Amino acid sequence: MVVQADEGRLTKPPRILLATAVPQERDAVARAFTEAVEERRLPGGAVLHRVRTAARPGAPVADLLAAGVGPARAAAATASALTAAALAGEPYGLVVSAGIGGGFLPAAPVGSLVLAELITAADLGAESPEGFLPVTALGFGTVTHTPPPELVRRAAAALGCPAGEVLTVSTVTGSAARAAVLRARHPRALAEAMEGFGVAEAAAAHGCPVAELRAVSNPVGPRDRAAWRIPEAFAALTGGMRKFLPVLESWTEEQVPDRG
Numbered sequence: 323m324v325v326q327a328d329e330g331r332l333t334k335p336p337r338i339l340l341a342t343a344v345p346q347e348r349d350a351v352a353r354a355f356t357e358a359v360e361e362r363r364l365p366g367g368a369v370l371h372r373v374r375t376a377a378r379p380g381a382p383v384a385d386l387l388a389a390g391v392g393p394a395r396a397a398a399a400t401a402s403a404l405t406a407a408a409l410a411g412e413p414y415g416l417v418v419s420a421g422i423g424g425g426f427l428p429a430a431p432v433g434s435l436v437l438a439e440l441i442t443a444a445d446l447g448a449e450s451p452e453g454f455l456p457v458t459a460l461g462f463g464t465v466t467h468t469p470p471p472e473l474v475r476r477a478a479a480a481l482g483c484p485a486g487e488v489l490t491v492s493t494v495t496g497s498a499a500r501a502a503v504l505r506a507r508h509p510r511a512l513a514e515a516m517e518g519f520g521v522a523e524a525a526a527a528h529g530c531p532v533a534e535l536r537a538v539s540n541p542v543g544p545r546d547r548a549a550w551r552i553p554e555a556f557a558a559l560t561g562g563m564r565k566f567l568p569v570l571e572s573w574t575e576e577q578v579p580d581r582g
């Protein structure tokens with residue numbers, strides 16, 4: 323792949339950063355790729371696994387990152403990866419938060435996949451006698467990031483899965499009452515997980531688009547850890563990522579303004 327300087331702008335296809343929470347999720351994502359290329363340690367200790375989507379010279383590469391559990395850890399590790407790439411002159415053009423998650427029934431049963439149309443911090447705000455106030459109502463920041471709609475549309479078609487709101491929570495929902503509260507506040511929610519919003523905040527700070535893919539390991543509701551179907555969700559994640567990759571590649575290729 324030839325890199326051309328165009329008035330200081332790099333014109334090779336942007337790289338993709340795929341951020342999971344735990345190494346097992348990262349490995350499930352890695353199984354969708356053809357070839358491992360190298361490992362790099364980031365400042366702060368997180369490790370990037372560079373993978374190639376096809377065993378041919380110049381094939382697009384992606385970096386996989388087990389960023390940690392929860393929005394804060396995920397944001398910190400993702401920001402490190404984004405900063406390191408920018409300083410190396412190889413900025414990412416897309417960040418994808420991927421992993422397992424809880425699904426809201428009936429739209430997202432165990433073993434299914436969901437894509438985020440909206441990535442929403444569901445518990446970032448304040449309680450009040452009148453109910454929950456999102457942090458935006460307090461005059462701060464944001465609670466929602468919006469992945470590129472055309473990317474989501476193409477990906478949902480390729481994966482044959484629904485797209486909707488994916489919630490980020492710091493506490494895994496463990497009761498029917500809490501699930502009902504979230505459902506009432508977010509009628510279009512398909513799933514909850516713990517990292518998407520953190521990954522999206524880091525991406526936004528770098529002006530980078532973000533997407534989120536979740537494979538459902540458990541229903542959102544009363545806690546029953548023994549019933550989580552983690553291997554099934556990992557298998558769904560690998561299968562979904564295999565279908566997602568060509569969409570990601572073609573989409574990022576289209577984002578290159580001038581191939582020269």
Ligand SMILES: O=C(O)c1cccc(C(=O)CC[C@H]2O[C@@H](n3cnc4c(=O)[nH]cnc43)[C@H](O)[C@@H]2O)c1
Nearest residue numbers: 343344346391392422423424494495514515516517
């Ligand atoms: O116990 C194991 O073997 C195991 C292996 C790999 C991963 C796990 C996790 O617990 C992953 C935590 C990760 O999963 C997301 N997640 C899954 N279900 C939910 C949920 O109902 N609500 C919120 N988050 C969920 C979350 O993103 C965690 O980071 C265990």
